[in-house]
Every structure is written in C-alpha cells, then in structure tokens.
Amino acid sequence: MTLTVRPRRRFVPAIAAAIAAVFLVTSFPAAANAEPNEISSTKVAQLRQTLESAAGQYLEAEGLLTKAKTEQAALNKSLVLAENRYLRAKTEVQKYAAEAYKAGRLGVIGVMLNANSPDDFLARSAAFEKMTARDESRISELVAARKEIDTTKAEIDGRVREQNKQLAEMKKLRAATERALSAVGGYATNGWVDPYAPTAAPAKRNSDGSWPSQGCTVNDPTPANGCITPRTLHALQQAQRWFHHYVSCYRSGDMYEHPKGRACDFSSEPDGFKNFSSKGENKLYGDKLASFFVKNASRLGVMYVIWYCKIWLAGSGWKTYRSAGGNCGDDPAGDHTNHVHLSVL
Structure with missing residues (x-):
C-alpha cells in the first residue's frame, strides 16, 4: 500500500501569501513612487546627452x-x-x-x-x-x-x-x-501655455545678469534623499507654491541631470508615478505645470521641459519627443505622459 503524506498546514499561509502577491502585481498598475525610467534606448540616451549639452551652453551664451x-x-x-x-x-x-x-x-x-x-x-x-x-x-x-x-x-x-x-x-x-x-522625429509642434500661469520669483543671478556656476550642494527635500543645486531647489520651491503632486529630484545611475542635482520629475498623478498615461484633470495638471516652467524659463534657468510626448527647449520652443516610438503613451515613463520632467542649468 502506498502511503500518502498530508501537506503540512504551516505551508498554507505561505502559499496563500504568494498567490496574493501575484494577484496584487498582476491586478494593479505599477506601484506608486517608482522612479520613471526615462531612457529607453541608446538613441534616446544620446539625444538627451546632446540636449543637455546644447541647452546648457545656450543658457550660458544667453547669460553672457x-x-x-x-x-x-x-x-x-x-x-x-x-x-x-x-x-x-x-x-x-x-x-x-x-x-x-x-x-x-x-x-x-x-x-x-x-x-x-x-x-x-x-x-x-x-x-x-x-x-x-x-x-x-x-x-x-x-x-x-x-x-x-x-x-x-x-x-x-x-x-x-x-x-x-x-x-x-x-x-x-x-x-x-x-x-x-529631427533625427528622432522631433518636428516642431505647438505647445499650450496657460496665459494665467503664475509668475515665479527669479533665481539668483550674478550682478551682471549671467548665471552662477552651481554644484549639487544642498539636500534634496523630496523622497529621493539626494542632493540638488540651489537653483534646482529654487525652481522646486517655486513650483510647489501652486503644484502639490508627488515629485522626485535626485536619482543616481546615469550621466544626465538627475545625478547632478539639476532635474526633477513631477508626477501628474497626486500620489506618485504610475505606469499609465494621465487623463482628465491630472493631464490638465501636467499641462499647467509644464506651462508654468515654460513661462518662467528665464526666471528659473530652465534648459528644457518634457511632457506628454513634447519637449520645450530654451531658444527652440516645442518639439515632438518620443522615447520608444510608436504611439504617444506606449511608454508612459519614457514618453513623459505620467510626469513632467524639468532640467535647469
């Protein structure tokens, strides 16, 4: 006679917990507050590096x-x-x-x-x-x-x-x-700017009007817990006078502005980054936030703003921006349909 061994009851809670975890992962969007992966390809990485360099030099030339x-x-x-x-x-x-x-x-x-x-x-x-x-x-x-x-x-x-x-x-x-x-399909496009966007207090400049050189020297007050530049902190604080959704600035792991303390990601959803494109009121929130940064670009030292498959660059205006190609929103983080990206000099 073949003996059968009954499963030990203490394994049941562990199995149930595992099933519940799988259910939670597959039934709901990605967890809130997960840092957005904005760089989806080598081509986009090269583009962002070029934009950072050119936009930064543009603002320096403008300052001179x-x-x-x-x-x-x-x-x-x-x-x-x-x-x-x-x-x-x-x-x-x-x-x-x-x-x-x-x-x-x-x-x-x-x-x-x-x-x-x-x-x-x-x-x-x-x-x-x-x-x-x-x-x-x-x-x-x-x-x-x-x-x-x-x-x-x-x-x-x-x-x-x-x-x-x-x-x-x-x-x-x-x-x-x-x-x-244009090499990645970034043709000129119209970008809405809220005519009633609030006016920010200007960031500190040198006495002759040029921008002072700044490093990552102040604590990042967002949950990212890193460092940011004084100018980035000023832009963040000015935005938070009117816009109160989740925001994260410092992020390690790449060669772009976040590790240098010169960029912040502003979620268009109230409680953190979600893996879907914002709609309705939250889409309008992102529109107005992007408008705020564009309107106050010269006051805050804005190099560029990315939002909803569009990028605004100092001196160039709005252009289309796609991270993964295809339809806008296929990649919510890369296409920036779930957060507004701000880069400052």
Whole structure:
C-alpha cells in the first residue's frame, strides 16, 4: 500500500501569501513612487546627452549676452557723462583762448612789469601762476575727457561684438538641438501655455545678469534623499507654491541631470508615478505645470521641459519627443505622459 503524506498546514499561509502577491502585481498598475525610467534606448540616451549639452551652453551664451548688454548700458551712461565733461571743459578752454588772444602774451608781461613794488610784483606773479595752473587744469580735463570718450566707445564696440558672438553661438546651438531632435522625429509642434500661469520669483543671478556656476550642494527635500543645486531647489520651491503632486529630484545611475542635482520629475498623478498615461484633470495638471516652467524659463534657468510626448527647449520652443516610438503613451515613463520632467542649468 502506498502511503500518502498530508501537506503540512504551516505551508498554507505561505502559499496563500504568494498567490496574493501575484494577484496584487498582476491586478494593479505599477506601484506608486517608482522612479520613471526615462531612457529607453541608446538613441534616446544620446539625444538627451546632446540636449543637455546644447541647452546648457545656450543658457550660458544667453547669460553672457545679458552680461554684455548690461555692461553696454553702463558704458553708455559713462559715455554721456564723459561727453558732458568734455563739452564743459571745451567751453572753458575756448573762453580762455579767446581772452588770451585779446590780451596777448606781452599784455600779461606788461601787467607784471608795471608793478609798483617788489611785493606787488610777487603778488601779481603768484596770481598769474594760479591762473596758469587753473587753465592748465581745464586743458588737462579736456584731454582726459576726450580720452575717456574714446576708451568708452572702444569698450562699447567690444560689448557689441560680444553680443553678436553670443547671438551667433545661440543660433548654432539652437540648430544643433533641432538637428538632434529631427533625427528622432522631433518636428516642431505647438505647445499650450496657460496665459494665467503664475509668475515665479527669479533665481539668483550674478550682478551682471549671467548665471552662477552651481554644484549639487544642498539636500534634496523630496523622497529621493539626494542632493540638488540651489537653483534646482529654487525652481522646486517655486513650483510647489501652486503644484502639490508627488515629485522626485535626485536619482543616481546615469550621466544626465538627475545625478547632478539639476532635474526633477513631477508626477501628474497626486500620489506618485504610475505606469499609465494621465487623463482628465491630472493631464490638465501636467499641462499647467509644464506651462508654468515654460513661462518662467528665464526666471528659473530652465534648459528644457518634457511632457506628454513634447519637449520645450530654451531658444527652440516645442518639439515632438518620443522615447520608444510608436504611439504617444506606449511608454508612459519614457514618453513623459505620467510626469513632467524639468532640467535647469
């Protein structure tokens, strides 16, 4: 007779738990808060690297352009002041020249010789020296003002050349980003921008208008628990004044902006990243958040924004963006139909 062994009852809860776990995994979307995998192919990885480099250089060139314009404005004011000083000095010198012409050199000597006493002669001599020093000072002022005008004009010309250089560089970088996007089907497209999007407080710039260089030096306040740059923190805090869905910034493991603390992913769903494309109110939430970053790009130092199969780049506007090809939303994380990606300089 064959003996049968009854299953031990203590295995039943473990089997039941395993079945329940399988049911939970297969019956519901991916767990909330899982970091989105935005890079789905080598081609997209190369694209993002190109965009990061070009967009960053574009903003740096834009900052240098702003610096050149600021310096030119200051130089223009200095030029006006120098020209006013030159006109005043020129008027005084012309007046002195006319008086000297009327009196003649012998006239001055005659005044000196007609002194009635040695003391009178010394007094007249001192007065003459004082007048000569005053007139020499006016002539020196005239020469100095003329020199300052010439120097200032040369500096202004230099700032204009710098502006033209940066404008040419920005044009080149814009073309580079558009070529990179067109290689993956990134044609120009219209992107909705909310006209009522709130205005952010501007991020800190240098006194001349350029962007300061920043590293990953402050704690990331999001659940990512890494580091971010002060400028990224500012953009995050400004956005969170009006937008309160789940957000994650720092992420290790790639060569792009997240590990550098220069990027954040803003979920369009309230409680975390979900493996499906947002619809309805949550889609509108993402639309408005993307609009906020685009509207305030120059205030926050935004390099680019990706949302719902579109990318907005500084200097280029909206372009189509596909991670895996096919239909928009086939890859919710890569196509960014479940979160708004922000990259700052």
